Amino acid sequence: MYLRGMKTLFKYCLILFFPVFANGQIATFQSVVNKPFSNFYSDSIAGCDSDTTQHFSAGSRFFGIGSTSKSDYASTYLVGATLSANVRNKITFISHFDYLSGNHNALLNEYQDSLLVFPGFGREKKRLQYNLKFNFNKFITADLGKGKHFIGDGYRSLFLSNEHSPYPYLKLTTEFGRVKYYNLYTTFLDMQNPTRDRKKHASIHFLDFQLTKNINIGVFEGVLWQVKDENYNRGYDVEYLNPIIFYRPVEFSKHSPDNVLMGANFNVKLKITTLYGQILLDDLNISRQKDRDEEFAVGFFQNKFAYQLGVKTTFKSLNFLLEYNQAQPYTYAHKEPMQSYTHMNQALAHPLGANFKEVIAIADYSKGKWKLSTKLTLVKVGMDSVHTHYGQNIFASDFDAQGDGGEYSYGNFNGQGVATQIQTLHTEVAYSLKWFDVFGSVFYKKKKSDLVDQNSLWYSLGIRTFPFSAFQDY
Numbered sequence: 001m002y003l004r005g006m007k008t009l010f011k012y013c014l015i016l017f018f019p020v021f022a023n024g025q026i027a028t029f030q031s032v033v034n035k036p037f038s039n040f041y042s043d044s045i046a047g048c049d050s051d052t053t054q055h056f057s058a059g060s061r062f063f064g065i066g067s068t069s070k071s072d073y074a075s076t077y078l079v080g081a082t083l084s085a086n087v088r089n090k091i092t093f094i095s096h097f098d099y100l101s102g103n104h105n106a107l108l109n110e111y112q113d114s115l116l117v118f119p120g121f122g123r124e125k126k127r128l129q130y131n132l133k134f135n136f137n138k139f140i141t142a143d144l145g146k147g148k149h150f151i152g153d154g155y156r157s158l159f160l161s162n163e164h165s166p167y168p169y170l171k172l173t174t175e176f177g178r179v180k181y182y183n184l185y186t187t188f189l190d191m192q193n194p195t196r197d198r199k200k201h202a203s204i205h206f207l208d209f210q211l212t213k214n215i216n217i218g219v220f221e222g223v224l225w226q227v228k229d230e231n232y233n234r235g236y237d238v239e240y241l242n243p244i245i246f247y248r249p250v251e252f253s254k255h256s257p258d259n260v261l262m263g264a265n266f267n268v269k270l271k272i273t274t275l276y277g278q279i280l281l282d283d284l285n286i287s288r289q290k291d292r293d294e295e296f297a298v299g300f301f302q303n304k305f306a307y308q309l310g311v312k313t314t315f316k317s318l319n320f321l322l323e324y325n326q327a328q329p330y331t332y333a334h335k336e337p338m339q340s341y342t343h344m345n346q347a348l349a350h351p352l353g354a355n356f357k358e359v360i361a362i363a364d365y366s367k368g369k370w371k372l373s374t375k376l377t378l379v380k381v382g383m384d385s386v387h388t389h390y391g392q393n394i395f396a397s398d399f400d401a402q403g404d405g406g407e408y409s410y411g412n413f414n415g416q417g418v419a420t421q422i423q424t425l426h427t428e429v430a431y432s433l434k435w436f437d438v439f440g441s442v443f444y445k446k447k448k449s450d451l452v453d454q455n456s457l458w459y460s461l462g463i464r465t466f467p468f469s470a471f472q473d474y
Contacts, residue, residue, distance in 0.1 A: 005104065007120075014268060019270055020406075030247055034442055039394040048182045049112045050465070053085055053131055054082070054086050054087065054088060054089065055084070055085065055086050056085045056086075057084050057085075057370050058081065058082065058083050058084075059081070059082045059084075060079075060080070060081055060082070060465070061078070061079065061081065061082055061096060061098065061463040061465055061466050062077075062078070062079055062080070062436065062463070062464065062465050063076075063077070063462070063463075063465070063468040064076070064077045064078070064462050064463055064464070065077075065460050065461070065462030065464075065470050066460065066461055066462065067105050067443075067458045067460040067470065068458065068459055068460075069105075069106075069456065069457060069458050069459075070423065070457065071104070072106060074102070074103055074104055074105040074106070074108075074438070074458075075102040075103060076100075076101075076102040076104050076105075076108070077100070077101045077102045077106075077107040077471070078098050078099070078100050078101075078137055078468055079098070079099050079101075080093070080096050080097050080098035080099060081096060081097050082094070082096040083095050085095070085244060088208070089135065090134065090135050091132070091133070091134055091135075092131075092132075092133040092134075093129050093130070093131070093132050093133070094130065095128065095129065095130030095131070095145075096128075096129055096130075097126070097127070097128050097129075098121075098126065098127050098129075099125060099126045100118065100121060100125045100127075101125065104405040104470070105470060105471065106456070107445065107471065107472060108470065108471075108472070109458060111472065115346065116191065117165060117191075117344050117345050117346060118166065118273075119127075119163065119164075119346070119351075119472060120164060120346075120378050121164070121165060122165035122166070122344060123165075123344065127165075127166060128146065129146055129147045129166050130145045130146055130147070130164060131143055131144075131145035131147060132144045134147055136435045138175075139174060139175060139176055140172065140173070140174050140175075141172070141173040141175075141195035142170070142171070142172055142173075142367040143169070143170070143171040143172075143173070144169075144170050144171075145168070145169060146166050146167065146168045146169070147166050147167075147169070148162040148164065148166055148167070149162065149169070149171070149184065150162045151206055151218075151220060151265075152265060152276075152278055152308070153265070153267045153274065153276035153310070153312075154276055154278075154308060154310045154312075154321070154323050155321060155323055155360055155362060156308065156323065156325050156350055156358075156360070157278070157279065157349060157350070158263065158278045158279075158280045158306045158307070158308050158325065158327065158349050158350060158361070158370065159206075159220045159222070159261075159263055159265070159280060159348055159349060160184075160204065160222070160347065160348060160349060160423070161347075161350065161351070163346065163347070163351040164342075164343050164344065164346035164348060164351075165343060165344040165346060167186050167187060167188055167189075167343055168186065169184060169185065169186045170184075170185045170186075170188050171184045171185075172243065172325065174376075178209060178210035178211075179207070179208070179209055179210075180207075180208040180209075181205075181206075181207050181208075182204075182205070182206040182207075182208075183203070183204070183205060183243045184202075184203070184204040184205075184206070185201075185202075185203050185204075185241070186201070186202045186203075186204070187199055187200070187201050187202075188200050188201075188224070188240060188319070188342070188343035188344070188348070189343060189344050190226070190338045190342070191345045192337060192338065192345075192395060198227070198338060198386050199226075199227040200224055200225060200227060200338060200339060201224070201225060201227065201236055201237070201240075202222060202223065202224040202225075203222065203223055203240040203241070204220070204221070204222040204223075205219075205220070205221045205222070205243075206218060206219070206220050206221075207219045214264065214268060214269040214270065215266070215267075215269075217264065217265070217266045217268050218264065218265045218266070219263075219264055220261070220262065220263040220264065220265065220280070220412065221260070221261070221262050221263075222261045222341075223240055223258050223259065223260045223261075224258065224260075224261075224339055224341060225237060225240075225257075225258040225259070225339060226261045226336065226338045226339050237258075244429070257335070257336065257339075258339065259334045259339040259340070259341060261280060261281070261282055261332075261341065262280070262281050263278060263279055263280035263281060264278070265277060265278040265279075265308075272313050272314050272315060273311060273312070273313040274311070274312050274313070275311050276308075276310050276311075276312070277307065277308050277309045277310065278306075278307060278308040279305065279307045279308075279313075280305060280306045280307070280327075280331070280349075281304075281305050282304035282306075282330075282331045282332060283302040283303065283304045284302075284303055284304075284305065285300060285302040285303060285319070298389075298410070298411065299410050299411040299412040299413055300409070300410050300412070301329065301391070301398060301401040301407075301410075301412050302330075302398070302428075303328065304328055304329075304330050304331040304332075304354075304398070305327075305331060306325070306326060306327035306328065306331050306349075306350070306354070307325075307326055308323065308324065308325045308326075309323070309324050310322060310323035310324065311323075317365055317366045317367055318363065318364075318365050319362075319363065319364050319365075320361075320362070320363045321360070321361070321362040321363075322359075322360070322361050323359070323360040323361075324349060324357075324358070324359055324360075325356075325357075325358040325360070326356070326357045326358070326414065327349075327350060327352075327353075327354040327355065327356055328354065328355070328391070328412075328414055329354055329355040329382070329390060329391025329392070329401075329412050329413075329414065329416060330354060330355075330391040330394075330398040330401060330412075331354040331355075331391075331394070332347065332348075332349060332353065332394040333354065333391070333393075333394040333395075333396065333397070333398040334397070334398060335397055335398060335399045336396055336397065337396060337397050340394050340395055341394065342394060342395060345395070347394060351472075351474045352379065352381060352392070352395040352474050353390055353393060354392055354394050355381060355382045355390060355391040355392040355414060355415065355416065355417065356379055356380065356381035356382070356392065356414075356415075357379070357381075357414060357415065358377065358378070358379045358380075359377070359378045359379075360375070360376070360377050360378075361375070361376045362374070362375045362376075369431055369432040369433075370430070370431055370432075371426075371429070371430045371431075371432070372428070372429050373426075373427070373428045373429075373430075373454050374425075374426070374427045374428075375424075375425070375426045375427075375473060376423075376424070376425050377422070377423065377424045377473045377474070378421075378422075378423055379421065379422040379423070379474070380415055380420070380421055381420050381422065382414070382415040382416045382417035382418065382419060382420070383417055383418040383420045383449065384417055384418065385417070385418050385451065386401055386418065389401060389402050390402050390412075390416045390417030391412065391416065391417070392417065402416075402417070418449050418450060418451055419449060419450070420447065420448070420449035420452075421446070421447070421448050421449070422444070422445070422446070422447050422474070423444075423446045423447075424443070424444065424445045424471075424472075424473045424474075425442075425443070425444045425445075426441060426442070426444075426471060426473060427441060427442050428440070428441035428442075429441075434465060436465045436466070437461050437463065437465075438461075438462075438463050439461075439463070439464065440459075440460065440461050440462075441459075441460045441462075441471075442457075442459055442460075443456075443457070443460065444456065444457050444458075444459045445471075445473045458471065
């Protein structure tokens with residue numbers, strides 16, 4: 001069965017790699033569309049990596065993997081096309097179309113069955129992503145398209161990640177001196193209503209400031225609101241088009257019910273080593289702790305925050321990253337479930353949602369055409385059981401918090417609920433040929449709690465022209 005799957009894999013390859021317009025691998029949207037296996041070096045907020053010379057090109061994309069476990073065989077194929085153009089260094093256009101096929105491994109099928117989407121892909125088997133970039137002058141650039149963005153310096157982001165489905169956007173970038181300022185306007189979809197998808201808009205600011213040659217600090221702010229409810233069609237709130245003003249004062253002045261997030265990040269470069277981190281504030285309501293007796297004076301459910309600390313270093317051909325992420329219960333959730341910080345049944349920041357602690361270690365080594373990568377993740381997360389809400393599920397209203405009950409819930413702590421440990425190990429070796437990479441990998445995942453005890457071990461072989469993952473590390 002395994003050999004038959006590999007024959008199918010190479011048949012797709014032969015068909016795809018010799019079209020008239022084939023021009024090999026095009027490294028585009030690396031930190032936006034498909035994050036590489038060990039993508040250490042993401043831009044603060046990415047649009048597309050475009051060529052600065054005038055050109056027009058078209059090419060093919062392919063990813064195929066055959067995987068076997070003790071009792072099962074699975075395959076995942078992705079074929080696509082890429083179009084790229086640059087006109088007088090003023091207008092840059094890049095797009096690619098992908099079609100997904102295969103029976104997939106059991107872990108992906110379980111995820112897709114529960115959330116009705118393929119991770120990072122969406123509900124459909126096909127997706128179109130594009131970015132049209134226009135340089136107004138040396139200070140201002142506009143990007144219009146459909147895709148994803150990643151804010152941060154680590155492997156994960158607590159602000160905006162790229163594990164979810166693509167979305168339409170308009171991004172404005174202003175650069176002067178040591179300052180880069182980004183405005184991102186998007187529309188997300190809520191899929192919790194089984195009869196229809198509902199729109200929600202978001203507006204995001206990110207200010208990146210180079211404090212010294214080796215120190216950068218950033219300020220993040222985002223607001224998300226639903227377009228309409230059963231009684232009111234709100235549409236697009238023009239106050240949030242303001243590219244400069246902070247949203248929190250606007251929200252308070254309007255007595256707004258919107259979901260506002262604020263945060264800061266930093267990175268410090270020390271020769272071959274970089275220290276980085278993020279802190280995100282969703283809600284902080286210290287005064288409410290005095291409303292109850294002393295026994296419940298801590299752990300108020302609306303004290304919602306997350307933080308990240310990490311270090312990455314490079315020595316010759318060896319890259320190494322060590323990262324810690326933590327999000328308190330109910331972070332990213334909202335009183336109105338539709339206004340949670342989510343898109344198409346997936347979290348917009350960390351894919352685990354909230355109520356977790358995570359350690360990630362990644363190492364990769366390159367020599368010539370060979371590359372060896374290893375990634376380890378260790379997670380402790382508090383899951384929900386039937387008819388409970390301990391804060392991991394960010395799609396549920398935070399006003400349904402467990403503990404003392406609803407909006408008066410105290411005594412909450414990280415990891416509450418069904419204590420669950422998740423461990424993943426992904427080791428991969430790849431060899432680069434002229435037109436594509438050949439790779440083999442081993443993936444192991446263990447999930448254990450009082451309710452479940454699952455172990456999965458998969459051996460895989462594949463070929464690819466761009467990075468894509470058939471296994472989840474969460």
